[in-house]
Amino acid sequence: MIEQIQYTATPKYNFSQIINNIGLSRKFIELSLNSMNEIKERFFQPWIEFNGQSIERSGEQEDTVEVYSRDAFSIISPLEPIPDNTPIVAIDTSSIKVGETESGVICAVRGAVVWNERRQYRCLRIGPFPFHITEDNKREILRVLGQYSPIAYSSNASFLIEVQSRLCNALERWIQMMVSRSASNSIILWDGTLSCRPQNDCVSLLLRILEDARRNSNAVISLSKASTVKFLGRRITDLLMKQREPCLLEIDEHMLSISSKSLRLLGKIYVAKLSEKGYAFRVDVDRGLSRDVHMMALRRLMGNDSVFQGYPEALRLAHIFSTFTASDVIGIQRFISRKYGLKVVTWPSIRKALFGPFGTGGAGD
Amino acid sequence: MRLYKKTGNTIHIISFPDEDVEKGCYLIIDDKRAGRSMIVQVIDVQFANVPGIMEELLREPLIDDPVKGDDIDPFDITSHILYVQDARLLVCKVHGTIEDGGLCSDSSWLPSRTHSTICRLPIGRLMDIVNASIRYPISIGETMEGTPMVIDASILDGKLNIITGRKGVGKSHLSKILVLGLISYGATVVVFDLNGEYKNLGLNLDGERNEFYEKVHVLVPGENFKVTLAQTGLSVVMKILVHALNLPGTSAREFRHIWRFLEERNMLSLHEIGEAIRRWQCNQQVKDALFSRYYTLLHANFFTDNVNESVNFEGLLQNVERSGGGAIIIDLSNSSSVDRQIVVEYILAKLQDLLSQWKIRAVFLFAEEAHLYLRETYWDDIVTRMRHFGIFTTFITNQPDTIKESIYRQADNIFLFNFVNEHDLEVISRAAKVDAETTVSIVRDLPPHHCLILGDVVRNFPIVAKVKPLNVRAMGETRLFFSREKGLEAAQSSRP
Known part of the structure; x- marks a missing residue:
């Protein structure tokens, strides 16, 4: 019998804890307002090419982990689910460029939190927050974000699009922190990995968030959609392709290459196939928890969330609800052009003027 | 609202939720830089x-959730x-351009996307633009904006009109409004009332006599409407025999001889015609044919030899005209198919005779479901020849395909109520007064008691109107079996 997913909401959870904790939220709003106030009565070219990939998302560049092993990999199989009604909370954010002004770009950032308790889903969307990023205000933006995106403050973000990515990152970290503090006895799902480069200051922030989560008996699991674990130059997820049952491949620290060891890993790395007919993903589980707790957390995830194509439903929903659709973008463009009295213009494209239909839109520079 | 694109005479406009626009309404696209404005009608949303x-x-x-x-x-x-x-x-259709204060039909220019302003054009203002002065107003209801919808009775003069729509949407209702409107201005109206629903036009809903009571004359063939052969005349009787009763040519010739024989001897009566056929020296088959038609005429009970029992239809028409107009309702509800044809042949032939001799001025003829009693050749006659004599017809039907395409093309005014059937929509789309797309798109979504008016009465700007309620006894309501049971239940429940 095919399992039917029930997307009904639970009255148990309320979002007041998150909503009330408006530390960054207020900063975010102020930052957004301050940046947007600079563009009043200016010219604005909406970003309107919606075909395919032209809606830009900030990149999800995750550090690749190289693995080598002389011994055979140990695969834990089958991985048995534990259906014990543990709540699952998933977090995702996204950002998008919505237009250009004479001095910079306008982007919007949004986050989503999805709760699953007893297979009833509930969603909280935070944003969208529009920002006008210019060469003049980017340092100020990075300074304000400092606490929640130390990497942003320390980095010398040379491209405006990088600032957009940092804004998204800061919102994500803030939401992760709020959830870690407000949820208890839950499994918290993040998008991406639990690693960062030691030269960045993000480690302490991440450690703080993970500590908060552990204090409330939560387990943080991070799932990476892109397979970033490589073995002999190939994706390690391919090793689990032929496994019929849900299984787990454990990667010990001694298996990591020297270059990979330069990363600060805050999670224990696994390659997990969470359903029979699904993909395998790199999964990082909070290193502060014991191996047994890792196993239990993954089995609870399987037992309490629907797993579609090997990917947890709650995280899939969080992604869906944070992502901007084309009509979202048009709505945001309408908001900013009305609110800030922007004059909509279309600046001539040098590329199109020079190359006509052969202009590649900058992708092939 | 923003102008999006134009293809031919179709304009696409983007509208937002807070803008009050609906199918059928008019918009004006004002391009101030070009000094011109375009009038468009919304045909689809x-x-x-x-x-x-x-x-x-x-x-x-x-x-x-x-x-x-x-x-x-x-x-x-x-x-x-x-x-x-x-x-x-x-989706809008272009209906004209205002330039230098005047209206022209030019739809070839392109208003500016950036400089044009678009707003709703109320029907009242539209009629002002087309200088639609109304001398003899007939209020038929209200426009989509809730303003009164008034047409000029004089524009129905000399015109061919069609009222059509599916059952129960208010066709007869509108037709009654037009009948009463016309007689209030002194017009003579003849109604072929197939369902006996016009006979109470002189009574209010509560049964009291209204202002039209004296002007409504109900004639029931075989009861208070009988005629003598002398009043009818040979030509009319021949038309009845040939067209309504399909008498073959040879037999018709013999009948003519019999009629003249009796007329010369001043013996023209139903009884004598029967006797003459019996005695007439002719082929037995001819005799049989004449007898069968004779008995049909006899059983129709429409002809009488008693002058006192007969109605002087000519005199009645002249009286109506002299007394400031009125409606002659021919109640065909209890007549058989053949009897209906006999009566209609008689009336149309009589009207033609009277009009050609200028004994009456003009007659507005309202024909409900005319295909049930009008012979094939009369249709073209009505829209061409009879019109010149002064018979101005309004056809009312719920089967649009019973009216020939040529009639739709020549109709001056068409009142279209809702249709959902594709075949019916295809038939009405042939109306020459507007493009097929407009007709089909608007008519398909018309609610009950709303009609799309096309033609001269609206200066060829299709207008959607809601037909007003009428304070007269309609009698057009369908008799229902279960209504009695419902009535009993209601009576029982109201008992203590």
Whole structure:
């Protein structure tokens, strides 16, 4: 019998804890307002090419982990689910460029939190927050974000699009922190990995968030959609392709290459196939928890969330609800052009003027 | 509203949810730089093709109850997103251009997308623009804006009109409004009343006599409407025999001889015609044919030899005209198919005779479901020859395909009520007064008691009107079997 997913909401959870904790939220709003106030009565070219990939998302560049092993990999199989009604909370954010002004770009950032308790889903969307990023205000933006995106403050973000990515990152970290503090006895799902480069200051922030989560008996699991674990130059997820049952491949620290060891890993790395007919993903589980707790957390995830194509439903929903659709973008463009009295213009494209239909839109520079 | 694109005489306009626009209404696209304005009519309202709408729709049901999902949206951007998602595309047809204060039919120019302003054009203002002065107003209801919808009775003069729509949408209702409107201005109206629903036009809903009581004359063939052969005349009787009763040519010739024989001897009566046929020296088959038609005429009970029992139809028409107009209702509800044809042949032939001799001025003829009693050759006659004599016809039908395409093309005014059947829509789309797309698109979605008016009465600007209620006894309501049971139940429940 095919399992039917029930997307009904639970009255148990309320979002007041998150909503009330408006530390960054207020900063975010102020930052957004301050940046947007600079563009009043200016010219604005909406970003309107919606075909395919032209809606830009900030990149999800995750550090690749190289693995080598002389011994055979140990695969834990089958991985048995534990259906014990543990709540699952998933977090995702996204950002998008919505237009250009004479001095910079306008982007919007949004986050989503999805709760699953007893297979009833509930969603909280935070944003969208529009920002006008210019060469003049980017340092100020990075300074304000400092606490929640130390990497942003320390980095010398040379491209405006990088600032957009940092804004998204800061919102994500803030939401992760709020959830870690407000949820208890839950499994918290993040998008991406639990690693960062030691030269960045993000480690302490991440450690703080993970500590908060552990204090409330939560387990943080991070799932990476892109397979970033490589073995002999190939994706390690391919090793689990032929496994019929849900299984787990454990990667010990001694298996990591020297270059990979330069990363600060805050999670224990696994390659997990969470359903029979699904993909395998790199999964990082909070290193502060014991191996047994890792196993239990993954089995609870399987037992309490629907797993579609090997990917947890709650995280899939969080992604869906944070992502901007084309009509979202048009709505945001309408908001900013009305609110800030922007004059909509279309600046001539040098590329199109020079190359006509052969202009590649900058992708092939 | 923003101008989106123009293809031929079709204009697409983007409209937002807070703009009050509906199918059938008029818009004016004012291009001040060009010094011209374009008048367009909305013929369809569609969802605008907003990119990403599919993703939005797929996303919403994932969390079953939207109330249980929360948004922290300090800038209230979501309302703008929803506003965009509900944007509409108005498909409009160009109906003319205003330039230098005058109206012309030019639809070839392109208004500016950026400099044009678009706003709703109320019907009242539209009629002002086309200088539609109304000398003899007939109020038929209200426009989409709720303003009175008035047509000029004088524009129905000399015109061919069609009222059509599916059952129960208010065709007869509008027809009664027109009949009463015309007689209030002194016109003579003859109604072929197939269902006996016009006979109480002189009574209010509560049964009291109204201002038209004296002007409504109900004639029931075989009861208070009988005629003598002398009043009828040979030509009319021959038409009845040949067209209504299909008498073959040879037999018709013999009948003519019999009629003249009796007329010369001053013996013209039903009884004598029967006797003459019996005695007449002719082929037995001819005799049989004459006898069968004779008995049909006899059993129709429409002809009489008693002058006192007969109605002087000519005199009645002249009286009506002299007394300031009125309606002669021919109640055909209890007549058989053949009897109906006999009566209609008689009336049309008589009208033609009287009009050609200038004994009466003109007659407005209202024909309900005319295909049930009008012979094939009369249709073209009515729209061409009879019109010149002064018979101005209004056809009322719920089967649009019973009216020939040539009649639709020549109709001066068409009142279209709702149709949903594709075949019916295809038939009415042949009306020459407007393009097929406009007709089909608007008529398909008309609610009951609303009609699309095409033609001269609206200066060829198709207008949607809601037909007003009428304070007269309609009698057009269908008799229902279960209404009695419902009545009994209601009576029982009201008992203590």
